[in-house]
Amino acid sequence: MGTVGGAVGGAGSSTLLVTGIGELVTNDPARPGMLGIVPSASLLVADGRVVWAGASGAVPPESAELAATAEVLDVGGAAVIPGFVDSHTHLVFGGDRAAEFEARMSGQPYTAGGIRSTVAATRAATDAELSSRLDGFVAELHAQGTTTFEIKSGYGLTVDDEARLLRLAERVTPETTFLGAHVVPAEYADDAEAYVELVVGPMLDACAPHARWIDVFCETGAFTPEQSRRILSAGASRGLGVRVHASQLAPGLGVALAVSLDAASVDHCTHLTPDDIARLAASRTVATLLPGVEFSTRQPYPDARRLLDAGVTVALASDCNPGSSFTSSMPFCISVAVRDMGMTPAEALWAATAGGAAALRRDDVGHLTPGARADFAVLRAPGYVHLAYRPGVPLVAATYRAGVRVG
Numbered sequence: 001m002g003t004v005g006g007a008v009g010g011a012g013s014s015t016l017l018v019t020g021i022g023e024l025v026t027n028d029p030a031r032p033g034m035l036g037i038v039p040s041a042s043l044l045v046a047d048g049r050v051v052w053a054g055a056s057g058a059v060p061p062e063s064a065e066l067a068a069t070a071e072v073l074d075v076g077g078a079a080v081i082p083g084f085v086d087s088h089t090h091l092v093f094g095g096d097r098a099a100e101f102e103a104r105m106s107g108q109p110y111t112a113g114g115i116r117s118t119v120a121a122t123r124a125a126t127d128a129e130l131s132s133r134l135d136g137f138v139a140e141l142h143a144q145g146t147t148t149f150e151i152k153s154g155y156g157l158t159v160d161d162e163a164r165l166l167r168l169a170e171r172v173t174p175e176t177t178f179l180g181a182h183v184v185p186a187e188y189a190d191d192a193e194a195y196v197e198l199v200v201g202p203m204l205d206a207c208a209p210h211a212r213w214i215d216v217f218c219e220t221g222a223f224t225p226e227q228s229r230r231i232l233s234a235g236a237s238r239g240l241g242v243r244v245h246a247s248q249l250a251p252g253l254g255v256a257l258a259v260s261l262d263a264a265s266v267d268h269c270t271h272l273t274p275d276d277i278a279r280l281a282a283s284r285t286v287a288t289l290l291p292g293v294e295f296s297t298r299q300p301y302p303d304a305r306r307l308l309d310a311g312v313t314v315a316l317a318s319d320c321n322p323g324s325s326f327t328s329s330m331p332f333c334i335s336v337a338v339r340d341m342g343m344t345p346a347e348a349l350w351a352a353t354a355g356g357a358a359a360l361r362r363d364d365v366g367h368l369t370p371g372a373r374a375d376f377a378v379l380r381a382p383g384y385v386h387l388a389y390r391p392g393v394p395l396v397a398a399t400y401r402a403g404v405r406v407g
């Protein structure tokens with residue numbers, strides 16, 4: 001396999017022909033198999049979009065002239081996959097919780113209460129500090145093949161702090177989520193209902209203009225199903241899409257709530273009842289599994305096999321945050337999901353790309369069919385299976401977003 005040069009296909013090149021692709025994952029449902037794989041492929045990109053993908057040498061006549069004049073990127077037999085869609089992160093925060101992680105690895109349990117220590121560190125951080133840290137995380141995502149990512153607020157928990165986290169997040173992604181209901185902050189510990197009033201009132205007013213989504217942590221120690229319904233409904237009535245954190249620490253009513261509100265996604269899903277699975281299977285709500293959380297909290301993994309066999313749409317996401325899962329690596333999530341959650345390598349890659357796009361209700365990303373945004377990763381490997389087969393190895397050689405190299 002050849003190497004991918006730094007300048008090739010960089011900003012300024014509006015037409016790009018990627019050739020020498022040993023294995024192209026398109027996620028095109030019109031092609032055979034879950035991943036719509038094309039062996040010995042080429043990919044033609046113009047103005048940031050996929051124009052054509054198919055067997056090398058089979059460029060259709062209507063694209064021949066474009067292909068003939070395009071800048072050529074020969075990847076020398078490498079696999080090319082759609083860019084990862086990480087539909088769940090919490091990337092705007094101050095401090096870290098390495099000491100909490102170390103204590104957990106000595107036997108302490110994970111509890112929702114740890115969120116409050118990040119809230120204190122985040123409130124104390126300046127915009128410039130949070131922003132430069134965020135830029136570092138975005139570079140980390142790009143270097144690991146992620147081209148679309150969601151970011152939640154949730155470590156401010158005051159009107160001004162939640163709005164400022166969303167303003168910082170919207171600088172780097174349109175997929176921003178208002179999570180004022182992450183946990184009840186210390187100053188409202190004795191009056192959770194007053195905090196809910198704040199969230200559905202002035203906080204929502206300040207945050208809705210900067211968010212596409214609303215989310216709630218519906219779990220013992222965070223928000224009850226009744227409080228969660230009230231908050232999510234308030235967001236929905238302001239035009240925000242619904243997502244829910246649920247059933248992370250124990251079974252509960254969060255999944256039923258998410259489905260009843262036609263949430264785009266319910267995330268964690270570690271402890272599901274048979275009824276939860278039946279509800280998800282009969283809905284268009286995606287179950288987003290977060291392997292980094294169980295890895296980093298030593299909790300039992302969710303059973304992806306049960307969900308897939310029931311016909312539920314499954315996504316994988318990093319949940320990158322300083323408490324429960326401080327990884328930004330989708331390849332890592334794929335390896336864990338394959339090793340410990342009953343997914344095949346193909347199911348895991350689909351869930352990390354097309355599944356993430358479904359969880360964000362996006363049809364322009366997560367696949368490489370004509371018209372899609374030209375987001376792709378070139379692997380330092382001949383096939384996608386290596387993502388799970390070579391855990392921990394940096395296999396992403398180059399990342400392109402809208403046809404421009406970003407990592």
Ligand code: NIG
Nearest residue numbers: 114115217245319321323324
């Ligand atoms: O998705 N579960 C709630 N929120 C985060 C954890 C945040 C934290 O521990 O700081 C999660 O796992």
Ligand code: FE
Nearest residue numbers: 088090245319
């Ligand atoms: Fe989360």
